[in-house]
Amino acid sequence: MSEPVTNIMDLRALARRRVPRAFFEYADRGSYDESTLHENRAALARLRLRQRVMIDVDNRSLATEIVGQPVSMPLAIAPTGLTGLQHGSGEIHGARAAARAGIPFCLSTMSICSIEQVRAATDTPFWFQVYVMRDRGFTRELISRAREAGCSALMLTADLTVQGQRHREIKNGLAVPPKITLRNLFDIASKPRWAWNVLRAPSRSFGNLEGRIGGADSLTTLAQWIANQFDPTLSWQDLAWIRELWPGKLIVKGIMDAEDARLAAEHGVDAIVVSNHGGRQLDGAPATIDVLPQIVDAVGGRIEVLFDSGITSGQDLLKALALGARAGLIGKAFLYGLGAMGEAGVTQAIEIIRRELSVTMALTGQRDARCISPDILLR
Numbered sequence: 523m524s525e526p527v528t529n530i531m532d533l534r535a536l537a538r539r540r541v542p543r544a545f546f547e548y549a550d551r552g553s554y555d556e557s558t559l560h561e562n563r564a565a566l567a568r569l570r571l572r573q574r575v576m577i578d579v580d581n582r583s584l585a586t587e588i589v590g591q592p593v594s595m596p597l598a599i600a601p602t603g604l605t606g607l608q609h610g611s612g613e614i615h616g617a618r619a620a621a622r623a624g625i626p627f628c629l630s631t632m633s634i635c636s637i638e639q640v641r642a643a644t645d646t647p648f649w650f651q652v653y654v655m656r657d658r659g660f661t662r663e664l665i666s667r668a669r670e671a672g673c674s675a676l677m678l679t680a681d682l683t684v685q686g687q688r689h690r691e692i693k694n695g696l697a698v699p700p701k702i703t704l705r706n707l708f709d710i711a712s713k714p715r716w717a718w719n720v721l722r723a724p725s726r727s728f729g730n731l732e733g734r735i736g737g738a739d740s741l742t743t744l745a746q747w748i749a750n751q752f753d754p755t756l757s758w759q760d761l762a763w764i765r766e767l768w769p770g771k772l773i774v775k776g777i778m779d780a781e782d783a784r785l786a787a788e789h790g791v792d793a794i795v796v797s798n799h800g801g802r803q804l805d806g807a808p809a810t811i812d813v814l815p816q817i818v819d820a821v822g823g824r825i826e827v828l829f830d831s832g833i834t835s836g837q838d839l840l841k842a843l844a845l846g847a848r849a850g851l852i853g854k855a856f857l858y859g860l861g862a863m864g865e866a867g868v869t870q871a872i873e874i875i876r877r878e879l880s881v882t883m884a885l886t887g888q889r890d891a892r893c894i895s896p897d898i899l900l901r
């Protein structure tokens with residue numbers, strides 16, 4: 523009999539067994555030498571918490587607001603591409619689990635389920651993440667579809683105008699539908715639960731890009747096609763154009779530098795995400811937790827600072843809150859839950875982090891997630 527799942531790494535181990543290797547590694551791995559991927563977690567682990575005692579911590583509150591939206595805890599689901607390949611209809615399961623948990627779900631431009639499919643399957647407004655494409659008409663169309671669907675925030679990803687190379691994606695020869703090699707056949711045949719969920723899902727195409735990818739039948743080809751679509755000319759000047767298209771809450775994701783954070787605040791965004799894309803883009807970039815304090819300092823409370831890259835526990839999340847983040851986002855932790863057990867696994871991932879955050883707040887003498895200060899950390 524297998525042991526019960528008690529933490530995010532247990533979900534990772536289950537997902538690794540249940541999701542075909544190419545897709546699991548797409549989610550799990552990073553770019554080039556993966557030094558940033560590993561440093562994200564190592565830097566969080568290095569931070570020590572101050573144990574405090576004899577403080578009444580009976581009634582703790584995890585509730586807060588993210589870009590003006592009430593949430594049950596300071597956590598959101600980060601946008602992840604190809605989520606429906608971890609588990610059929612993965613984006614819908616993610617959105618539903620997040621809604622039930624009272625936290626935001628952000629749908630990626632590169633999803634398998636489209637904006638409209640997620641909208642039709644859920645009642646709670648979700649966020650939409652946009653990549654600016656060379657085809658600005660298509661970018662405009664995506665934003666207008668997100669408005670039409672009632673999305674409650676737009677997240678503009680700024681750190682992937684040129685794609686970082688992930689060696690595992692090339693070595694695994696990712697394919698959609700999976701490339702028929704003996705190794706892939708054996709891999710998929712040994713994962714019938716995955717195959718059943720993905721094959722019976724209503725959306726097996728490329729969600730929001732449907733009809734735009736002429737002739738590409740393998741992810742390697744798709745990746746090349748997609749790589750050419752991202753607009754490397756994207757600059758701060760484009761924010762005015764995006765603002766015209768999107769009057770609602772606007773979040774810029776991928777900020778790693780105090781000067782960029784200042785520029786974001788000056789250009790009228792509502793929030794930024796301190797992120798190195800989970801170690802999937804600039805290998806050699808510092809851990810996000812190491813740059814968080816200087817970025818919080820640079821924006822000086824003018825806009826909200828969100829945080830991601832490396833969160834796998836409530837302790838990690840609490841450390842980010844202590845260093846000034848309003849909330850954290852999870853990418854891989856969400857995908858591990860999804861790959862392990864579908865919607866129930868996403869719920870489990872969120873609830874593991876919620877419990878860990880709550881207990882760690884108690885043991886550091888904290889009652890309110892909105893009032894966590896650097897005092898809880900040992901310098």
Ligand SMILES: Cc1cc2nc3c(=O)[nH]c(=O)nc-3n(C[C@H](O)[C@H](O)[C@H](O)COP(=O)(O)O)c2cc1C
Binds near residue numbers: 602651
């Ligand atoms: C498999 C995968 C796909 C991703 N796809 C996107 C995407 O389409 N758009 C985006 O802005 N970020 C994307 N990201 C980055 C996440 O939004 C987030 O920044 C990152 O996962 C946070 O780090 P973590 O995985 O350590 O939690 C992706 C991350 C993963 C793991």
Ligand SMILES: CCCCCCC(=O)C(=O)O
Binds near residue numbers: 632799
């Ligand atoms: C093969 C499509 C990948 C699109 C990029 C999605 C993404 O941001 C990622 O990190 O992966």
